[in-house]
Amino acid sequence: MDKYRVIEVKEAVRANNDRRAAELRAAMKERGQLLINLMSSPGSGKTTMLTRTIEALAPEMRIAVMEADIDSDVDAATISATGTRVIQLHTGGMCHLDAAMCEQGLEGLGADEADLIVLENVGNLVCPAEFDTGAAVNVTILSVPEGDDKPLKYPLMYEVCDVVLVNKIDVLPYFDFDLDKCRANVEMRHPGARVIPICAKTGEGMDEWFQWLRDQVAAIKA
């Protein structure tokens, strides 16, 4: 028997999205559940970061995950191996998720008891940033090999994100990546956005991220 469901999600009419997203956000707050929209380029380490986060925080909070992908189940299988409740959302070629697709995912997930629900969006720095999913916070990962200029080239992604996790800092010596320049580029797009350098593989810097998550979960229940 499969350990996770796979469902096809369908987009709603664009004009209604902002209203639906606001309603979903209010409903999640009412239920005391923190919904996070995790976005990034393909291959920046979303699933690895998520796996480490689950391993660290599962003893102290209930976590559930929605994995969005165009076609494969690779990520849901990885998350499922941690014993976490997870659902795979197939977008049928769509490059992003909207609030309606997120709602369909939450329904399929059936995690009414979760404290933290993470929506791992399609790997794409452009389109996902254009659609409010209804999440309380937007988080993006920028991995060192991608370069410190990404906030210059993908402005909207960095404008809408509250936290930027700079991942794969273990390979900083092998790439031309300037962490100060990266911080300045993020600050230009979103003044006050939190930048947390991490290495999901080695665990470096992850404590700051875990504490940020704990604070957010506490705040949504307040």
Next chain:
Amino acid sequence: MDKYRVIEVKEAVRANNDRRAAELRAAMKERGQLLINLMSSPGSGKTTMLTRTIEALAPEMRIAVMEADIDSDVDAATISATGTRVIQLHTGGMCHLDAAMCEQGLEGLGADEADLIVLENVGNLVCPAEFDTGAAVNVTILSVPEGDDKPLKYPLMYEVCDVVLVNKIDVLPYFDFDLDKCRANVEMRHPGARVIPICAKTGEGMDEWFQWLRDQVAAIKA
């Protein structure tokens, strides 16, 4: 005075795109010009690869470049520094280019004498694959830090590409990237697609890519 122009390009009606692309492709063949559509994730090294290619091949063929980006001029400035004719195309938030946008770029570029014209598409593994730009060949870069599973997760990109450049092979020792698995994943999506492992930074493997380009330029003039 600026060394390159920046123009805003606009999308045409979707239904007409395939016809326009076919017409553009026929016109380029007629003129003996090779148009390449270069796609990849953000930060996989498209501009660096292109810079090295220009440095190596400029003495033997006339090259021109169209840089597409949502907002910045970072890439056109880099290419311009090589002395190559280049234009920056701004998509105004659009996540891809279509044949009409490509035509507008060619008009602005004014490179009727070029043997090879490279269109560097928006960094995105999803949407650019859906739109035929009129290019003779589609090329994608998969960089080692992104992982060997990308053809599983972004099927269409790998179905439409004739060549996959596996870039940043200098950092293979630091990442869990299996080149054989990568080749098998590409082959599954596009049987017969050419996979060329390269390191644009060090030049490793680039000769095979240069030769492939020479052969394509010769073929379009035949």
